[in-house]
Amino acid sequence: MNSFGNAFNWLFEPEQWSGPSGIPARVLEHLGYTALAVLLGLVIALPIGMAIGHSGKGGFLVGAVNALRAIPELGLLILLVLLMGIGLLPVTLALVILAIPPILAGTYSGIRNVDRSVVDAARGMGMKEGRILFSVELPNALPLILGGLRAATLQVLATATIAAYVSLGGLGRFVIDGLYLRDFAQTLGGTYVIAVVALALEGLLILVQRLVVSRGLRRNPTRRRDRKVRPVEVAIETA
Template identity: 55%
Template sequence: MSNVVTDTFAWLANPEQWSGSDGIPARLAEHLLYTGLVMLIATAIAVPIGLYVGHTGRGRVAAVAVAGALRALPTLGLLTLFVLLAGIGLMPPIWALVILTVPPLLAGTYAGIASVDRNVVDAARAMGMTELQVLFRAEFPNALPVMFGGFRTGVLQAIATVSVVAYINLGGLGRYLFDGLVLSDFPQMLGGSLLIAGLAITVDLVLALIQRLFLSQGASSQPNRSQQAAVDLTDPVTAGTVVQGGTS
């Protein structure tokens, strides 16, 4: 075991692993490209559905059931199925990974919107806002911390599952896992695993910092502003001014 660990660090420290088209920087760029593409498509699918379900309350059971069913799908099996049906290429495995990434984004979006204080929503409607204004000006800002939590989970899952695209001869850090498996090169496999884990941890720390700096502070102040708006609506002197401001 000690030899494997020593050989792994020797493999990581080898300058040859940090240059060329098969080097770690190139594989890292491919991994991030695949992850970004998966997240872009999955977000475009999951967020609108989650906003609709969370705002209207319609389709809750279906959304929860579908999200649970998608979580149970085996990654490698789904990837193989898409490749068999659509052929070798970039998009078949990407679509397979999108299906696996949608559940945490859908659940986070729906849960975030549904968890917004109903007093905030009622106050927004009392101001004369349309349903779209209620969604994007009242519910969405308050739901962002929960939604971002789902986004972070989706990113981590995408980083982990993108590794399997190397199974069909695409790039990414997963290339080291499959090449090492074929060659029985255990230091390369362990090194690839450490690189993927390090990438996931680094990205999550960056996202956590973004959430702390830009979302936590804003979210903490949102309830106070919403409660103040609700109080203003009960004041006959200020109610007319508030309604006019909300409908302008």
């Protein structure tokens, strides 16, 4: 219990909230690493997931990419550092590899779960494949896509602490420095901050998802597959 009390005392020391090594600065660094990795993962995984989800070909790729989740991130980071040297690049690459699988899986699953009768109706109306993808499939797949993006963001945020192993900043700095200095109040306090930031970010992402996704899709993303619909009307509605 004394360790927890010391950690809270450390958190509320004035010097922890100012300067380049203070909590606010470390939070911004940590969010910067997270945002960069998730953005790059999104740029890579989203178009691939949309393409293979729409075509129905290449589904094996999703399973193969999901196997990347089994790679230990710290071991991967050490390997990349040996190959590339110490710096932001190996950390970013390791985090991007972590971000890609949930985004790809969410996008692919979202597109494939759109009612095929709706897609066929859109084709019957003369819609081009690109318009079908962006006007029919993508809006209906949004709940699962955003779910994958949220999962990727939280996983990257939690794992970005490894940046401290290669002398970068972020919230992992408190954990690593605390262990090195045997300042366990700092180590435990750093984990508190990481947990609070993760919970706050998850709450923000849930709020964004509720604002972006329509109430009907939010209630049941695959509802169109579970009830009878009039495909032509749905295709017109989403066009």
